Amino acid sequence: MDITKQLDKVQFDTQAIQQLDSAHYLHPFTDHNALAARGARVMVKGDGIYLWDSDGHKILDAMSGLWCVNIGYGRTSMADAVYKQMQTLPFYNSFFNTTNLPAVQLAALLVDVSPPQFNHVFFTGSGSEANDTIVRMVRRYWELMGQSERHVIISRHNAYHGSTIAGVSLGGMAGMHAQGGPMVPGIVHIGQPSYLEGGSGMTPDEFGLVAAGWLEERIRELGPDNVAAFIGEPVQGAGGVIIPPPTYWPEIQRICDKYGILLIADEVICGFGRLGAWFGSTLLGIKPDLIAFAKGVTSGYIPLGGVLVGDRVAAVLTEKGGDFNHGFTYSGHPVACAAALENIRILRDEQLVEKVAQDTGPYLKQKFTALADHPLVGHADSCGFVAGLNLVRRKGATVHGNEVFDGDLGVGMICRGYMFERGIIMRAVGDRMIIAPPLVTTREQIDEMTGKIGAALDDTLAELR
Numbered sequence: 001m002d003i004t005k006q007l008d009k010v011q012f013d014t015q016a017i018q019q020l021d022s023a024h025y026l027h028p029f030t031d032h033n034a035l036a037a038r039g040a041r042v043m044v045k046g047d048g049i050y051l052w053d054s055d056g057h058k059i060l061d062a063m064s065g066l067w068c069v070n071i072g073y074g075r076t077s078m079a080d081a082v083y084k085q086m087q088t089l090p091f092y093n094s095f096f097n098t099t100n101l102p103a104v105q106l107a108a109l110l111v112d113v114s115p116p117q118f119n120h121v122f123f124t125g126s127g128s129e130a131n132d133t134i135v136r137m138v139r140r141y142w143e144l145m146g147q148s149e150r151h152v153i154i155s156r157h158n159a160y161h162g163s164t165i166a167g168v169s170l171g172g173m174a175g176m177h178a179q180g181g182p183m184v185p186g187i188v189h190i191g192q193p194s195y196l197e198g199g200s201g202m203t204p205d206e207f208g209l210v211a212a213g214w215l216e217e218r219i220r221e222l223g224p225d226n227v228a229a230f231i232g233e234p235v236q237g238a239g240g241v242i243i244p245p246p247t248y249w250p251e252i253q254r255i256c257d258k259y260g261i262l263l264i265a266d267e268v269i270c271g272f273g274r275l276g277a278w279f280g281s282t283l284l285g286i287k288p289d290l291i292a293f294a295k296g297v298t299s300g301y302i303p304l305g306g307v308l309v310g311d312r313v314a315a316v317l318t319e320k321g322g323d324f325n326h327g328f329t330y331s332g333h334p335v336a337c338a339a340a341l342e343n344i345r346i347l348r349d350e351q352l353v354e355k356v357a358q359d360t361g362p363y364l365k366q367k368f369t370a371l372a373d374h375p376l377v378g379h380a381d382s383c384g385f386v387a388g389l390n391l392v393r394r395k396g397a398t399v400h401g402n403e404v405f406d407g408d409l410g411v412g413m414i415c416r417g418y419m420f421e422r423g424i425i426m427r428a429v430g431d432r433m434i435i436a437p438p439l440v441t442t443r444e445q446i447d448e449m450t451g452k453i454g455a456a457l458d459d460t461l462a463e464l465r
């Protein structure tokens with residue numbers, strides 16, 4: 001059949017879409033044999049916090065797409081902003097001494113919503129590109145400072161910083177490091193601040209100081225004069241919503257200051273209201289030199305990322321640096337920037353960040369942590385609009401006494417399957433079930449969400465018994 005006719009026909013036929021998908025489309029992070037056997041779920045529509053698939057199922061998207069649809073689906077004003085910009089100037093680059101209005105306006109607006117030490121922005125197309133940019137920018141900064149031996153960047157195990165080669169190298173995901181190496185040299189990892197994993201016998205605050213102390217130990221081992229920067233997500237997302245104890249980040253800041261090393265916050269998930277603050281760094285009490293952002297800047301409607309560059313770095317780059325030989329075709333893309341401008345207008349006008357901080361975030365905490373009463377849940381916690389719960393075989397007297405499932409059983413994935421059946425998307429990281437709902441989620445919708453989660457937990461328990 002002629003390809004255009006074939007493409008028109010599949011629009012109405014789930015199986016035909018799945019066959020074509022399986023034949024030609026290589027998906028990210030996907031086992032294609034398993035996908036071919038199952039057939040991909042085809043998403044066709046989104047509105048508010050709900051999605052519809054090609055078989056007509058309505059699903060509550062408790063993951064905001066991929067941690068990004070902060071303003072919810074179906075915003076016509078976003079479509080209007082993009083349409084208008086496409087008609088005016090669909091593309092021009094920012095190389096060779098040119099600029100465009102939406103990029104300039106967005107840079108100024110981002111400076112306005114970001115912590116006071118930020119007065120400059122570098123645009124990229126994604127979070128991974130933002131982190132690639134940071135690796136090069138940090139090393140360039142130290143070259144310009146006459147200390148090019150300071151090139152090592154310290155990150156953490158189980159961190160996620162993207163899928164480009166620098167992103168993977170910065171990240172601490174064992175499964176990613178095992179493929180497609182070697183990694184970028186000069187990047188090392190310390191332990192993550194996971195109280196559940198490493199805090200046995202300590203209070204959370206004690207453990208926070210111990211985990212931050214691993215940074216100081218590593219700096220001393222490497223020699224402070226060789227260390228360029230430390231990078232971390234304020235709250236680790238893809239690693240399983242790991243919320244560090246309150247003592248952790250202030251101690252990290254103290255150590256970075258003591259040795260003069262740059263502090264980088266990867267806010268690709270935490271930025272733009274996700275934790276109930278415009279940036280997670282502010283909430284967790286740190287003053288980073290660089291912030292990577294993406295996702296929530298456009299709520300995922302159009303790809304855009306970037307780096308907020310603090311005054312310490314920007315002054316050196318702009319005054320001493322000459323050309324910084326780095327940039328992307330889509331840096332400052334006018335249509336993406338127009339989408340971000342409208343997205344930030346919505347976040348501001350609807351006071352979504354404040355709502356998460358003062359109203360819906362605390363309500364989610366109350367409802368979500370109550371799920372820890374379920375016999376299958378060993379622990380549940382949240383920070384703003386990210387939350388996670390741990391599935392356990394048997395509860396102990398403390399969280400460290402919980403008896404966990406054999407990893408091979410894949411209990412998290414079983415539970416995720418039941419979540420889908422109950423009409424809710426929740427992600428499984430091992431046996432930790434996590435959510436990051438759109439910031440527009442109301443109290444009533446939180447009731448609906450936690451009700452569905454509770455029902456799927458019952459289904460999972462029934463299967464395991």
Ligand code: PLP
Pocket residue numbers: 126127128129131160161162163233237238266267268269294295305
């Ligand atoms: N950094 C963090 C913390 C992320 O969660 C992600 C993506 O999930 C990235 C970086 C990479 O962003 P992107 O997928 O836009 O390249």
